[in-house]
Amino acid sequence: MKRISVFCGSSPGNDEIYEHTARKLGEILAERKTTIVYGGTNIGLMNAVANGALSRGGEVTGILPEFIRKKGFAHTQLTELIIVDSMHERKRRMFELSDGMIALPGGLGTLEEFFEVLAWSQLGLHKKPVGLLNIKGFWDALKILTQKMVSEGFLKEENRKMILIGDEITDLLDRMEKYSAPSIEKWIQRDSNLA
Numbered sequence: 047m048k049r050i051s052v053f054c055g056s057s058p059g060n061d062e063i064y065e066h067t068a069r070k071l072g073e074i075l076a077e078r079k080t081t082i083v084y085g086g087t088n089i090g091l092m093n094a095v096a097n098g099a100l101s102r103g104g105e106v107t108g109i110l111p112e113f114i115r116k117k118g119f120a121h122t123q124l125t126e127l128i129i130v131d132s133m134h135e136r137k138r139r140m141f142e143l144s145d146g147m148i149a150l151p152g153g154l155g156t157l158e159e160f161f162e163v164l165a166w167s168q169l170g171l172h173k174k175p176v177g178l179l180n181i182k183g184f185w186d187a188l189k190i191l192t193q194k195m196v197s198e199g200f201l202k203e204e205n206r207k208m209i210l211i212g213d214e215i216t217d218l219l220d221r222m223e224k225y226s227a228p229s230i231e232k233w234i235q236r237d238s239n240l241a
Contacts, residue, residue: 115129
């Protein structure tokens with residue numbers, strides 16, 4: 047993977063481990079010569095990831111909507127900063143520029159970005175790996191939720207396994223490098239006896 051999009055919070059969270067790990071992710075990606083594509087701000091975990099990579103000579107591309115730039119949240123030290131018109135365009139550009147996506151802890155925006163690219167993968171629109179860095183067990187509840195989706199017949203187990211979850215940065219990145227998308231239909235068929 048030459049470029050990875052990182053989805054994460056514009057807040058640092060309540061425990062310094064989140065910011066520390068986000069910075070470490072940036073450092074490791076820089077050492078692997080992997081360009082980071084992210085939301086382009088200078089706040090929260092987003093800032094930590096970018097600064098981690100930049101501190102090790104890594105390349106960082108920010109994709110920032112104009113309305114956020116006007117608020118003064120643009121990171122000014124990036125390799126490249128692309129200004130776009132909307133949040134939708136930001137997500138599209140981040141996806142287009144990436145070979146894979148990884149989500150760190152965050153709020154509603156992080157969840158929305160993560161689930162959209164995951165749904166696209168489930169529909170067969172791309173074969174890029176989608177990972178979750180499970181800092182401090184942040185994504186444990188999501189594991190339970192997706193298992194419930196499977197047991198209740200709303201998600202195939204093969205599609206649930208598309209979510210690559212890792213507690214350690216290098217392990218998760220290695221698994222993303224080796225990822226092969228499942229070749230199954232998304233659609234769940236109703237049992238013919240129930241029809």
